[in-house]
Each structure stands twice: as structure tokens, then as C-alpha cells.
Amino acid sequence: MAENNTTGTFLDGYRTEAGIQRLHGTKRFKKTDEKSRIIRRNKEAARIANYRKLQDTVFTGYEKNLYNNETFKFTTKLLNWNPELYTVWNYRRDILINSKFPGMNIDQKHNFLEQELRFVLVQLKSFPKCYWIWNHRKWCLKEDLRADYDLEMNLINMFFQVDERNFHAWGYRMFIADCIKDSKQTEEDRMNLYQKEFVFTTRMIKRNISNYSAWHRRSVLVDLLINTNAKLPKIIDDPKQELYRNAFNQKDKAEFLRLEYEVFLNAIYTDPDNSSVWIYGKWLFSDSFYDDMDFNFGNSFLDQAYGAVNELAELEREDMTGKENQWCIKFNLYLLKFKFVRYRKCGDINKYPEFLKSKFAELKKKLIKIDNMRKQRYLDFSLESA
Amino acid sequence: MNEHNDDELLLVEKHTNYIKDLFRKPVYLEHWMADHLKMNALYWGICALFLMHQEDAFKKEDVVSFIIKCYDNKYGGFGSAPRHEAHILSTLSALQVLKLYDSLDALSKEQKDKTISFIKSLQLSDGSFEGDRFGEVDTRFVYTAIQSLAILEELDKSIVDPAVDFILKCQNFDGCFGMVPGAESHAAQAFTCLGTLAICNSLNKIKNPEALEWWLSDRQTASGGLNGRPEKLPDVCYSWWVLSCLSILKKLDYIDAESLVKFILRAQNSETGGIADRPGNECDVYHTFFGMAGLSLMKKGDLLLIDPIYGLPTNVTKTIKKYPY
């Protein structure tokens, strides 16, 4: 880096003890004494000189628009040191666009980009949460007309092995699914892709029911699958999945709810303190499914859920600690209100049972007591509040 | 506040020195390798100093001349450090710091115009924004672009309306928002989306606000700290992402301030200064700022009041012209 780029003492460098990959969850370091700091400085002196020289070379090339094999190699080297240098990623793409791609046919370009993807993969393994690397991978795939999306899906599964909630990996999965979707000709094919993704979320949830990322993705897919006119083909030998497939094909929201309600019940009985499942459960009892449902049928379903959660609440209370499970109460409080909203919308508001109103007040009171942190929220929450 | 109890006190002097120390001459390799974060770090650090009434810790001319050095002649806008390409993230940070020092006029007319057209050029047909010419789409970039234009007082209907539409598409069944339509809810995205809507005077367009409020208040964990997604560990930076949202929605009382204040203060390093993501962890300027911003929203520790929409002190944001003009 050219020295004259900086003057004075201010901001010669940003002395971070925390590069972007270290912003979170790093245990406090041992305090070092002067002696070990000097040792470290001496040890690093040569590396710093190399790094700065390389960075200067690359930035000079960037500024002079030098697009050739040599500058390409320099970007590889520098990005291997520091993948956070977004300017260098941009420069690398400039070089590809201006000097590598021209003259390549589709196959040559594909072969070349395969190499580039390998380079990116090595980087991702070390920095699975670096935006710029994921971004470059996406760019490569968009450039490649022969991109192998199945391979990418397998790769994502590999990342989930390490961290099944990696935000980037989930985002990337959506991106790849969209790419595949865009390559499909018919609505049937596109919806079948979503069916496969739905099966994938089932698998992820079975592996860990606390995985909110998977529950979320499931909600998005269900929305698509239950509202399409396309007919889904059978994809796996699984009786449960076949029932889902039928429900989707019939646009049978009630049947879907029946199936998903079983999953929900099993999940809350397995781990009633798990917020992921409760949030998802709330969605099952919301306008998304009840808008066009028969008033009485919908109510009987609500009552069934209310009863089951109540039973769980009883079981939890009998626990030796005698503590209430606040999620059970929150959920039932929500159900009582949802029922009220339904009465207002499609029934007779005056027929909403009085004893449910008093139950609502009772649950509210209980919550204020056991979840005092959020007291005000409960005070604001009423059957009429929007 | 109790005396002689580090856990209860905001260590203003320590944090000031910690931040000042960050911007000295680099020593180790990792300091040299942090160019990509410099402009963001500058905003975090300087805004924290302003909140602590330590606005004189750095010489204004030094800071401003550094920012001007990060201006990208080729594309307009600002890079994260001198010689780096303009990116919307560093552009907002640069404009925020200039605004803090009331020095927007340090930009020449040409620089200002080119910066405006740089930002506008990033908007896509669906209303979203890219981060740079190769950047991906993300509600973060919508927010940064919209606030940048707000600071420059360059918002108009043709930009605002599609941006608002895009943001609304990012709301999920649970009430909160994701990076793009269909992506999982995340507290930081709640901030970028609510912030955008607030700047665009469109908060009334949010669907199901009660669900959003509940989702946000459920982020408080038993330890008092806030997390960013269900079933994740609490982290000081969500004191900002979550609290700013609750503040925008006027529901700050939906969490327990007292235990959150304690959580943030316990994450301070009483030896070196600085705040970490969790008590006992290593500090950085990012969490130092966001911890302080959280305290400011809760009116703790004699800090300047921060504006939940802009992430700047309210005495600064009151000079920003509010949309619609």
C-alpha cells in the first residue's frame, strides 16, 4: 500500500482485534505482556510486509484496469489471505468479464467456472459466514449456463452438517432453488421442486425440532404448495408424505392442518420450551388457513388444539417444580383471541362464550405474573386489540 | 447507579480510550487486514463517542479528510477505506459520520451528485437495492440506500414507493422480516425494514403489527439479553436491532429494561474498555456502539439520546428533512 495514502496518525489503520468473522462469540483473550507482544510483532513483520506489498500490487492493477492472467493470480493470492476484501472480489470479476470470458464458448466457460467454484468452496469452508464469498459463488452460477445445481444442493447439506442454522446457507438454498425453478418449463415441475424442498424441511425438523430456519422455510413452501393448481407427482416412498401430497393436490387446507397438527403436537410434547414450534403452531391457527374455512368446523379444530395444549399445561404443572409453562398459556391466550376474531368476522360477536372471556382474563393475569419481563405487552393485549 | 460496582456503571472513560486506541497506527497483521471494515468501524466508534459526549476525542478535520479520501472517483460513493470501491454500506457510514460533524458540505458538488446517482443506480426494478455493482439484494441495502438519500435529502416518490413495496414483501408469517421475500425472520432485518418504512413515512402499511411486536419482545431471554432469532444465544448487538424496532413501534416497554441494562453492562471489559457480544467475551467496536445505543434508547447512563430510525443522535437527526418533503 502506498504510504502517501495516509497522513497524520489518525486512521492509519483500523486496529481491530476482531475481524468480521470474529465479531461474535469470541472468548476474551488472555492478556499478553509486552514481551510476547514484541515477539508477535517480530514474527509478523515479514508477513505484514508481504501482505501490504501484495495488496498494493492488486489495488494498483485495479486502479489501472489491468485485466490479465497475472493480475488474476494476484487476486487469488490476496483473497486467500483475506476474503473480506470486497473490492478485490469486484476486481476479480472485472478481470473475468474483460479478459477470461471473451472468446470462451459455453463449455469452456463452464469448465473455467468449475475451477472458480472450487476456489470459492475452500474459502467458504474457512469463512462460512462471509457475505462476499457467498456472493461470488452466486455470481459464478449466474454466469454459468451449464451450472450443476444438484451439486450445490449437496454442498449446502454439507454446510448444514456443521451448522444447521447458518443464515447464509439457508439463503443460498433459496437462491439455488430459485435457479432450478427458473430452469423448469412447467408449473408441475416447478411445484415438484417445492415438494422436494418440503420433504427436505421435514427431514431437517426431524433431525432437530428446534431448527426455526427449517420451520420457517416450511411455512413458505406450504403457502406455495397449497395454493397451486399443479398436480404433484409421487417422489418418495413415504406414507406420510403421500398424505401431504394428496392434501396439496386437493388444495385441502383442513387435511393439511390435520397432518401438521400431529407434527405440532408431537413437537410440543417432546419439547414444550421450544419457541420455534410454538411460533410455527401459531401460524397453523391463523388467517392463512382459516379465511375460507367453515365457521363451525374451524371452531371445533381450535377447541381441539386448545384442549391438547391445556392438557400439556396440566402435565407441566404437575412437574416437581410446579412451574407453569408460559408457552402453553401464551398459545392458548392467542387461540382464545383468534376465536374471538373469527366470531367477529364470520359469526355473531355476541355469541362468543362468556366463559372464554373470563378464561382469557385469567390466562392474561397468569402470564403477567410468570412472564413479568413482558408485562406491558399482556396489559395491552385484549380480545379487541389489533 | 451504585458506586464502585463495575457491573452497574457505564465505563465512559475506558470506552473512550478503547475507541481512540482502535484508530491508531496498525501494529499487527490483522490490523492491516481490516480495511474492509474501516468505514463502518468509524461510524460505530465516532457515534459511540458522540453518545458519550466525547465528540472532541478526534479532530474533526482528521476524520473528515479521511472520509473524503475514501470517496470513489470512478463510481461515486464511498469505499470502506482509501482505494476501495464504493459500496452502499460504507457510503452510508461515511454520510452518517459527515452528518455527525455537520460536514456534508465537505463534499464537492460533483462528489455529492455522483454519490446520489451511485445510490440511485443500485435500485432494481422490484424496488430493492444492490450493495454495489455486483452486490446481492438484501433489505440491508434498501435501508442503507434510503437513509443515505434521506441524509442527502434526495428521496422522491419514484424511489420510495417501490422500495416500500419490496420491504412489505419481506414480512413473514411470524410478523417479522427477512433479507429478501421468503427468507427467515431476523431481528436485524426487522430494523432495516422498519427503519426504511419509518424514513419513508409508511409505518402504517405494516400488516399484523401485534405479531411483530410479540416476535420482537420474545427476543428477550432469561438472562436479560436479546437474541436475533428464536432459539439462539443472546447478544449485545440486538440491544440495538430489537430495541430500535420496539422504539419505532413505541413499544419499548414490551421488554424488561432493567435486566437488559445489566446484561449490557456486564459485557463491558472493565480493564481495557469496550463491550462484547456477551459477558466474558472479547470486545469490539461494533458491540461497543450497539450496546451503548441500546442503553441510550433506555435512557441509561447519561448518554445522548439516539434516534431509533437513523442510528444517530436525535439532535443530529432533527436537522434531516423528513419525507414526504
Next chain:
Amino acid sequence: MTSAVKSRRASMAERRPSMAERRPSGLNSRRPSVIPYLAGLEKPVLPTLPSKCDVLICGTGLVESILAAALAWQGSNVLHVDANPYYGDTCATLTIEQIRAWCASVNDGSPGFHGFSKAMLHIPSPHKLNSRDYGIDLTPRLLFAKSDLLSLLVASRVYRYLEFQSISNFHTFENDTFDKMMSTKEEIFVDQSINLPTKRLLMRFIKFVLEYELPEGKKIVESHMNENFVDFVHNIFHLSPKQVNEFCYTLGLSPMPKISVPQGLSRVRRYLISFSVYGDFPTLYSKYGGPGEISQGFCRSAAVAGATYKLNTSLKYYDPKTKIAYLNDGSKVNITEKVVCSPSQAPGGSKNVPKMQYEVTRLISIVEKSCKEWFAEGENAAVVVFPPKTLSTMNAYPVQAIIMGSGTGSCPDGQCIWYLSTIERGERARKDLQAAVKKMEESILRESEDGGFDVELSDNDVAIQANGNVSVINSVKLGKSFKEFVPREKLKYLFKLIFTQTTSVAPFGVVSNNVFEKAEETEHIDAGPDEKVIYSSMPSTEISYDGVVTEAKVLYSKIVGSDDDFFDVDFEDEDEDNANTRNIDDESAIADDTEEFQSEMAFEL
């Protein structure tokens, strides 16, 4: 194969006698060894011994080997000898021929084999066992994924010499059936055979086990401190006796019936926290042999750090006044610190060997059957436990069995090794083990019988058993009663070994220093060839590796004064490779990897 690799093998043969002995007969049948040659690092075996050392250690069992490595890395000059021509001593991994010789030595009371007795070996003739195809563990053990030994293997880098495989199937034998335990949240969530309230009860107990050290749980434990664990779980958590048994004996691997509440809880906890550390399994074992392989790994590490090794060498006499140790080959060694000796290799006429009042009886069978029906998919081993009073002998103690298939590298294809053990004493122990083997035989014949039960069955299928009875069975393969079952074929036993080992270490629930300090209470001051010699213990009766590191640390403290710097080694040099792509400074290496993955993504504006 390159010639370099070949010559590597030749040198291995000189250095690792037990491994050299174990050469596979078939081509490509198995890899000869998993321990890589330490190019340029390993010291050649010396023809003569040094005349001076800081610490002399006799016996290359696991504890002694860990101790040797810890001392060597701490800077002590260690001389490590073994009376046998192979490494491993009391926990060696042996071939068939070595087992024959071992039995003979045990039964005629040869020096170097104290602590073992009543070995009975039966190999039906004509036999077709190729000696070197087998690696039989004298002391088989399971490695929990979250355990002090595994941490030590990683920290010491000894894991690099080894290869590990997973074991996830833990079966319980009860009411004449083998059941696989539902033990994780995920299994309980997906299982459709248990009703919702039962799911709740199971999960509640599991949660309690994971959190009983928090204030709330602590209170509960304290008020039931002296109760029997089994009663406690039954009364407080309302689990069925069958479930309690599974938790206590199968997952907890409790070796005895009346285990206290804290001990039982810590055992079940060990299993639960080990799950998902490296994958969906709680335990591992080292391929090609258990403690035998691991102790050799530590010997290698010790050698790298400068320890000297010699086999076929034993202590004859130690003179604490002159601090000279006399060895069987006539050499004399000046000792500056201490002499440590395994009780098995105590010099003839010793007066101070710790009293060994506890017994473990082992039955090792090799059967001509792959037994893959018991293994989880892709795995090669399993655990089977017979809780108390589940056998025809009304066994007072549980019988624990580790099943090792050919994929473990310890026997040829189509065969399987069964390791059974119990802490019952004398004849009763042998009867219990025989009864358990019988049940396993019935089970495996039934599971593997062609036609009858290998077909895919749905929940409500009715199947005709071999004897013509009709029964409704469920789809869980191992959950079928075989009370009425008459097998069509007989199981062929290729090898049967039964023996008794004694130890001074009481069966324990929670490992503590106390266990090993107590085991070695006697002051070694009686005049004799072993005056002032520090004894290690014979292997404990524990089926896991728990206690091994603790004991090594207890011994280490006795020599060094404290265990503060036990394996406090910085392998800094090797990190240079990563420096270019990863973060450079070493200080940052203190950060915990797993923590990093748990953390939220970095969000920047």
C-alpha cells in the same frame, strides 16, 4: 503401492511387535496399521538401555502410557519398559497365538500376568482361524464422545495415530427381547409407538439429567442423595421399570444394581451430552483394537517427546537407598525421581502390591456370523446390556456386552467378536455370562434367519414364526420376543475365552481422584524388591474409558507434585500451514471453535 510405503512397513515390523504380528492373511483384507510412521521423529529401539533416567515405568498399559507421554512432554527423562514382547500389557490387543500364550502364562502364574486368573480357552477343532486376522482386546472399552480421554487425545494430537468409528446402537435385553433405546429428542419426536404423555415424561427426565447441576435440579438431587437411582427415577419421574432399566444400565452402563442418585444421573448424563458431539452417536471405539491401540498411540507420542522404550524387559528389584533399579536383562538404571509399576508386572516377591479385592469376569467369543442385524446402518459395532434379573440365572449384576463386527478391523468378514463382562464374582459370574451368550445366540439366529423375518413388515403385519405360531409383531426389528423361537441353524463358535481379572479399583459411579488414591492406599515401605515403587492400578471394571485419565493424573501428581501442567503442550509449529488462509495470530486460537459456530452471523451496516 510405492516402495516407500513398503519399506515403511518393514520398519514398522521392527518397532511395533504387536502390530507386526497382526498381519492380515488375505490380500487387501485390511490395512495393516493405522498408526503412521513418524518420519525422522521416532527414536530407534536401543539395543542397550540408558544408565540413567528420571522416571522408570514398567508396563505399557493405557494408564502407564498416558503417564509416560505426559511426563515426557513435561520434560522428564522417561524409560518405559514392558515384560511382554508386545505393547499394551493389561489392555493389550492380541492375536489368537498371542492369546494362547497369554492364557498359558496366566494359568501358570508367570510374572507379568498378576491380576489375571482362571483363563479358559476353547477353540473347536478343526479350526480355521488365521491368528493374525484377529485383534482381541483384553480390556475392551467404549469411548464417549464427550470425555476427558477424547479431549486428551485431541489436545495431545495422539488421535492422529488412530482411526475411530462410531457406535450408536445400545440394546437392552428384557422380557426376552432386545430393545433399542429411544434416547434423543429427535428419536422421541419421530417415534410413533409412544404416546404423547410418555414422550413428555421421557423428555422431562432427559432434560432434568442435562440440567441437574443448576440450582433447581441440585435441590432435588440433594433431597434424594442416598436413594437408589432406579427407585428415584421411577418415583419422581414416573418412568416405567423398563425405561428406568434402559437409562440406568444401558445408557448409563451402570455396572451394579444399587447405584446412588448422583452417580446414576452422572452416568446417564455422560451418554446424553456425548450425543451429537461428532454426529448422531454417543460413543466411539478405535479401529483395530481399543485400549491396546490407544496406549500404543500414547507410547508413540512419548517416544516423540524423547521417552525410551524397551520390550521384554521387567523390573527385578528397586533399591530406594541408592535409587538404582535392577532389570531382568542385568542392566542397572539410576533413577532420579520415581519408579512406577503396573501390578501385573510387579517384581517376584513383591510386598507392596495393592490389594485387589474387586473382580471382573470376561467372556470373549468369536462367532461365525456377521451380526450386522445389531448394528446401526453403516456401523460395525453395538452394545447389548442385560440388566439385573433378566437372565435365567437371575443375575444380581448386569452383564455388559460390546459386539465388534468385522468392519472394526478386529476379525475377518462374516465373523464377529462378542465381549461380555460382569462384576459378579466367581462361578456365578461365569454362569451369568454363559446365560447371556445363550440369549445373544438365540437372538442373532432369529434376527438373521432367512425368509421369516427379514421381509419388510408393516405395523400390523402378522407373521408366521418358524415353529408355526402366529404372532403380531411390530416393525422394530430388534423388539421382537423370541421366546418361542426354534432356530433352523446353529451358531458356530470359533473361539471362546473366559477369565477373571482382579483390581484394587472399586466399581465407581463418578470418577474422582479419590477412587484411585483409595485403590492404592498402602504405604509402600515394606522392605522387598518393590520398596517405594509407585503402583498403578489394574484396569478398573468400568466399560468406558472413564477413570483412565484421572488415574494417570493422580500418578503424575505423585511424581511432579501437581497436575497443573499435565499435557500442557503447545504444538505451535504445525499451525504455520494454515497461517496463509486463516487468521494469523496464535492468541486467537484460544477462541473455541464450537462457540464460533453457535454464534450469530456477523451483521454489518
